[in-house]
Amino acid sequence: MMPFALERVAQELPMPGVIIVSQDFPIRTAIEELEFIAQCGEPEDFVDKVRRLPL
8 A cells, every 4th residue: 555655646646645554553552643633633634645653
């Protein structure tokens, strides 16, 4: 998924955005951070972006 998303960003193609979570990242912490993003962020904050957890 990540190479595909980065390729779209590089080509300036529209994309809703992607949040990458490492398999080594603790599940509980990932859920808490995703919940924080959902409550505090706006969808527009992630359009055409690739983000990684932890923030």
